[in-house]
Structure formats: structure tokens, C-alpha cells
Amino acid sequence: MVDAGAFFAACHRNSSWTWPRLKTLTLTTQVFVPGVDAIRPTAKILERAAAAARKMPRLETLHIWNGRAGLAASFRYQASPPSITWRGTWPRTLRHGAFYPWKEVAYDRDPDAQLAVYHEAIDKRFVMKSHADAVHYLNLPATVIRPVSLQQIRLDDRVRAERRAVERQCMLYLIASGSDLGLDPVVPMV
Incomplete structure (x- = not known):
């Protein structure tokens, strides 16, 4: 560039x-x-x-x-x-x-x-x-970037976004369960 x-x-x-x-x-x-x-x-x-x-x-x-x-x-x-x-x-x-x-x-x-x-x-x-x-x-x-490199960068972007989404879901689960705060997990009352 x-x-x-x-x-x-x-x-x-x-x-x-x-x-x-x-x-x-x-x-x-x-x-x-x-x-x-x-x-x-x-x-x-x-x-x-x-x-x-x-x-x-x-x-x-x-x-x-x-x-x-x-x-x-x-x-x-x-x-x-x-x-x-x-x-x-x-x-x-x-x-x-x-x-x-x-x-x-x-x-x-x-x-x-x-x-x-x-x-x-x-x-x-x-x-x-x-x-x-x-x-x-x-x-x-196509001369701006090799097509294979472009595909790899875009795939890497998607993988990173999916990883962040999974990490966010895990963090929300941990917060809801109280386990990341050193608290007892929330037990639903029956």
C-alpha cells in the first residue's frame, strides 16, 4: 500500500x-x-x-x-x-x-x-x-491484494468475530451463575 x-x-x-x-x-x-x-x-x-x-x-x-x-x-x-x-x-x-x-x-x-x-x-x-x-x-x-490473501483476511475477521461472540456468551453465563465473582452459583428455587 x-x-x-x-x-x-x-x-x-x-x-x-x-x-x-x-x-x-x-x-x-x-x-x-x-x-x-x-x-x-x-x-x-x-x-x-x-x-x-x-x-x-x-x-x-x-x-x-x-x-x-x-x-x-x-x-x-x-x-x-x-x-x-x-x-x-x-x-x-x-x-x-x-x-x-x-x-x-x-x-x-x-x-x-x-x-x-x-x-x-x-x-x-x-x-x-x-x-x-x-x-x-x-x-x-485484484492487483490490490492477492485473492487468496483477501479470502484469508476476511475469514480471519469472521473467526475473530465469532470468537468474541462465544467469549461474550461465556462471560454472561459466568456472571449469571456467579462463578466468576467467587460467589455460590445461583440456584433456581423450585
Whole structure:
């Protein structure tokens, strides 16, 4: 996982960098979080990403994402047909101006192209237990993590959750019986 903020800041400082053969890029960012405080940092990353994408003439897809327990969001640029997609577990907080630089990226490749903009909400029934769930529900490319590793992490998350549920049930039983407090077990009266 590579932090998008650090990568695009370096690109911004070194304006002569180009990537003539790069086709796919996937980066993470901690600024994709819900709330008003994240609007400006998110817009800044997307603006810098667009500036870098203009120096990647063969770029087909770019993903920037964040995911952890409780939240997930991704930004995806696709060159053909030109589109950008924001997908997340919270309502969109991006302003229209954040997408304008991507219109320039599309125009560089084809002056007649129309950039499509999509916003997709992740179904609230899906619970993000970890970054592995985020990878799954954000529909990120397989290059983000090996499929076997993703399955193992998600299975481990489920096993951990089941273990906690069993431990909770045992603790409740022990409390009800009084055995963990050094008291005589509660004997029901007949």
C-alpha cells in the first residue's frame, strides 16, 4: 500500500516526472473519510492526481482508496470511456470543482470525449470489519491484494468475530451463575 498524498506531493515537487508506459495505478489515502474537514484534503489529492495523470499518457485506470473498520471509499478514473467514480459508505462530500481537473485529463486524450461522473453508495447492510472488507465492497482490482490473501483476511475477521461472540456468551453465563465473582452459583428455587 502506497500513500497517495506522499506520491502526488512528490510528483508535484518534481514536475518533470513522466510515466510514458504506466497503465494502472492504485494508491491508498487516509484523507478519504467522512466529514467536512476531509473535503479540502480530498480535493487536493484528486487535483494532484489529475495533474500526475496528465503525465501518464497510457494510463487506463487509477484507483485511490481508503478502508478500515466502519468505513470505505474509493475514487476511480477510467480512460476508456472516460469516467470517474466515487464509491463509499457515506454520502458524497466532494464538490463539483474537484472533478474539473479530470475533464482536462479526458480532453488531453480525446478533445471530443465527455467525462462521465458516477457516485455509488455501498449498501449499508455491508459492514466494514477491516480493510479486506473495503477491498471487496469497493470492487478494487485484484492487483490490490492477492485473492487468496483477501479470502484469508476476511475469514480471519469472521473467526475473530465469532470468537468474541462465544467469549461474550461465556462471560454472561459466568456472571449469571456467579462463578466468576467467587460467589455460590445461583440456584433456581423450585
